[in-house]
Amino acid sequence: MIRFIEDKDTKRAVARSILEALTEWFEVEESREDYIESSKNWPFFAYFDGEKPVGFLCLKKTGDATCELAVMGVLKEYHRHGVGRKLFTEAKAYAVSHGFSYIQVKTVKSGVYEDYDITNAFYRSLGFRELEVLETYWDEANPCQIYIMGLKSALGTISARRSYRGAFKDEKVPREDLITIASAGVDAPSGCNKQTTDLIVVDDAQVLARIKAVIDPPVAQTAPAMIVVLSRRINAYRDRCFAVQDYSAAIENMLLAAVELGYQSCWYEGHITDDDRICDKIADILKVPEDCEVVCILPVGKAEDEVHAPKKKSFGERVKFNGWED
Numbered sequence: 001m002i003r004f005i006e007d008k009d010t011k012r013a014v015a016r017s018i019l020e021a022l023t024e025w026f027e028v029e030e031s032r033e034d035y036i037e038s039s040k041n042w043p044f045f046a047y048f049d050g051e052k053p054v055g056f057l058c059l060k061k062t063g064d065a066t067c068e069l070a071v072m073g074v075l076k077e078y079h080r081h082g083v084g085r086k087l088f089t090e091a092k093a094y095a096v097s098h099g100f101s102y103i104q105v106k107t108v109k110s111g112v113y114e115d116y117d118i119t120n121a122f123y124r125s126l127g128f129r130e131l132e133v134l135e136t137y138w139d140e141a142n143p144c145q146i147y148i149m150g151l152k153s154a155l156g157t158i159s160a161r162r163s164y165r166g167a168f169k170d171e172k173v174p175r176e177d178l179i180t181i182a183s184a185g186v187d188a189p190s191g192c193n194k195q196t197t198d199l200i201v202v203d204d205a206q207v208l209a210r211i212k213a214v215i216d217p218p219v220a221q222t223a224p225a226m227i228v229v230l231s232r233r234i235n236a237y238r239d240r241c242f243a244v245q246d247y248s249a250a251i252e253n254m255l256l257a258a259v260e261l262g263y264q265s266c267w268y269e270g271h272i273t274d275d276d277r278i279c280d281k282i283a284d285i286l287k288v289p290e291d292c293e294v295v296c297i298l299p300v301g302k303a304e305d306e307v308h309a310p311k312k313k314s315f316g317e318r319v320k321f322n323g324w325e326d
């Protein structure tokens with residue numbers, strides 16, 4: 001399980017327990033101590049097996065748009081268990097939600113040491129791309145490979161997206177951003193291009209207040225804007241209706257667009273379409289046409305709290321190659 005550590009002594013203790021067990025990578029005592037000391041000032045993610053820390057990752061700001069994966073270590077016996085990937089996913093979501101557009105990481109370039117070749121392959125598998133090799137950045141025996149990843153690329157945004165259920169900052173969302181997000185929704189594919197999904201963007205404080213008042217139990221109460229998703233049950237062909245698939249594609253596009261612009265959201269469908277039919281009350285407030293159903297609300301705003309990744313199954317549990325049995 002991943003924890004975001006804030007206590008400086010805990011950070012140092014976790015970093016020490018892991019880096020001292022990884023001398024193949026952190027051989028030079030002076031630089032190891034430097035990492036341990038610096039880690040106390042960096043955003044710090046640790047992976048625990050029960051109460052035992054088995055991996056950690058720190059981010060460091062290196063420019064107004066870029067942060068660096070400053071140090072990362074996973075105990076050898078936990079390699080190939082998805083620990084590093086999960087730590088990186090969490091850190092990436094943090095970087096995106098804190099407004100960074102790029103993340104860089106430095107390592108010894110491929111072809112010099114076997115252990116570092118594995119590190120290079122790992123970074124590439126996360127989606128990093130080679131930026132530049134600085135032959136003498138450390139010293140000639142250790143040429144420095146800089147990797148870079150755009151956090152605002154489609155792939156970066158997809159893996160950074162999280163369902164955010166925390167408080168929102170009291171900041172209005174500019175209309176142009178709401179238009180960008182809604183445009184991403186209507187740009188989504190739809191079965192036979194029937195375009196069964198419509199949207200109502202709500203950014204008027206009074207209308208928002210009326211909607212929030214009917215959401216019981218309350219969610220999204222501090223959201224400065226909301227996108228209400230409407231669906232029409234139109235058949236694509238014969239008796240095949242793809243309205244659910246259509247609005248699902250539109251919602252996912254909008255969630256991604258929101259994240260890319262630095263906002264957070266959550267797909268609230270179950271909550272509003274349950275037996276108490278909050279969706280119908282929202283439809284009445286917004287004067288939604290009879291042939292449309294309110295199926296989902298998406299709050300939009302800047303996160304006040306941290307964005308956390310939920311526990312998910314590992315990649316290997318859900319994705320197989322060439323048949324279910326490997």
Ligand SMILES: Cc1cc2nc3c(=O)[nH]c(=O)nc-3n(C[C@H](O)[C@H](O)[C@H](O)COP(=O)(O)O)c2cc1C
Nearest residue numbers: 161162163164165266267268269270271272309310
């Ligand atoms: C069809 C659908 C309905 C959902 N309804 C709700 C909901 O009513 N309330 C809520 O808090 N989250 C809702 N979610 C969000 C999921 O709980 C969330 O996607 C899931 O826990 C995985 O977390 P992630 O989005 O951070 O990856 C819904 C998601 C989908 C796809």
